[in-house]
Amino acid sequence: MLGFSADRLRADMNRLLALLFHQGVLDEQFLQLQQLQDESSPNFVSEVVNIYFQESERLLKNLRALLIERELTDYKKMGNHLNQLMGSSSSIGANRVRNVCIAFRANSEQSNRAGCLRALEVLEHEYCYLKSKLHELFQIEQQRVLGAGVRYPMQQN
Amino acid sequence: MVMAADSQFHVLAVDDSLIDRKLIERLLKTSSYQVTTVDSGSKALEFLGLIEEHQRTNFKSPSSSSSSSSNIHHQEVEVNLIITDYCMPGMTGFDLLKKVKESTSLRNIPVVIMSSENLPSRISSRCLEEGAEEFFLKPVRLCDVNKLKPHIMKTKLKDQNQEEEEETTETEFESVEKQQQQQIQMNSSNKRKAGMDEEGVGEDRRRRIRYNSNGVATVN
Numbered sequence: 001m002l003g004f005s006a007d008r009l010r011a012d013m014n015r016l017l018a019l020l021f022h023q024g025v026l027d028e029q030f031l032q033l034q035q036l037q038d039e040s041s042p043n044f045v046s047e048v049v050n051i052y053f054q055e056s057e058r059l060l061k062n063l064r065a066l067l068i069e070r071e072l073t074d075y076k077k078m079g080n081h082l083n084q085l086m087g088s089s090s091s092i093g094a095n096r097v098r099n100v101c102i103a104f105r106a107n108s109e110q111s112n113r114a115g116c117l118r119a120l121e122v123l124e125h126e127y128c129y130l131k132s133k134l135h136e137l138f139q140i141e142q143q144r145v146l147g148a149g150v151r152y153p154m155q156q157n
Numbered sequence: 158m159v160m161a162a163d164s165q166f167h168v169l170a171v172d173d174s175l176i177d178r179k180l181i182e183r184l185l186k187t188s189s190y191q192v193t194t195v196d197s198g199s200k201a202l203e204f205l206g207l208i209e210e211h212q213r214t215n216f217k218s219p220s221s222s223s224s225s226s227s228n229i230h231h232q233e234v235e236v237n238l239i240i241t242d243y244c245m246p247g248m249t250g251f252d253l254l255k256k257v258k259e260s261t262s263l264r265n266i267p268v269v270i271m272s273s274e275n276l277p278s279r280i281s282s283r284c285l286e287e288g289a290e291e292f293f294l295k296p297v298r299l300c301d302v303n304k305l306k307p308h309i310m311k312t313k314l315k316d317q318n319q320e321e322e323e324e325t326t327e328t329e330f331e332s333v334e335k336q337q338q339q340q341i342q343m344n345s346s347n348k349r350k351a352g353m354d355e356e357g358v359g360e361d362r363r364r365r366i367r368y369n370s371n372g373v374a375t376v377n
Binding site: 029032033035036038040041044047048051052055083084086087088090091092093 | 174175176177179180183184186187244273295296298299
């Protein structure tokens, strides 16, 4: 019975991953992250992804603040933030977020405020979608680990 | 605590992005490297400078165990390779590369550059001219990290050759004086030092002496 639910959870996880790959939300780099996770570093993927969430939310907030500034919009700073977001998205395999950053950056290089605002909307939407899907993925993974009775790191104080 | 310097190669990774530092650290550790990560070129130089300073202390007093040195906890630490991001605020990867290659004690350390975008060829050729071994396009993969060993081994071999030829370790300033002395004393050819004015030429000579001869070296 335990085996059945573990299999089902693994199937759920694979299905979700397949969907995200198919949608282009994730790319092979995400698989690379998973391959780097092992017994010596069992939480590697979630660690890195959580850092990504923190950084991205900070950058998105900064981008919005820069765009609200109508008078002296600092497009150069915007470009810097976008480069950062692009880089980290590429590093975790967040393919669609990275692609939106590229389009956003093109707009900022042309000081196209309207274009930037539209791109920011899309970026925020893509990011939210990615975040919710990755949370789903981690939840399934956690259930699978718990259910299978695999050694679960106990906090020893 | 003394760490055996030969059992694991030590890589210094430089990147201002926390995620990329985590990634490169994991990639390197998975490949059995010892890793130190820093978030800027200046911190990298600081780290390398500590080693450099300690080595200089060692050179001056080879017999003493330099227990007065405040850097004693770096005793056995050496860096076998530097891998650095190109685009960083402040000191870029290129600036760091130049500083390393300009330093007499650090220039033998191989440097690899990572870049998140394809560098225009004029930039990449400048890097190669300055002594970078190669580029990795980010995100860096395991297959990239597998390419690092040859660069490290090439340098290790060079260093070993240097050690085996020199009976005592010397600074470069002292070796020029010694060379002059030796020319007067007509030393045996195995101990002859290559001229240190042209570093490149000197190294080639040492390599040739090592590889070609089983006994007496014929190259001057």
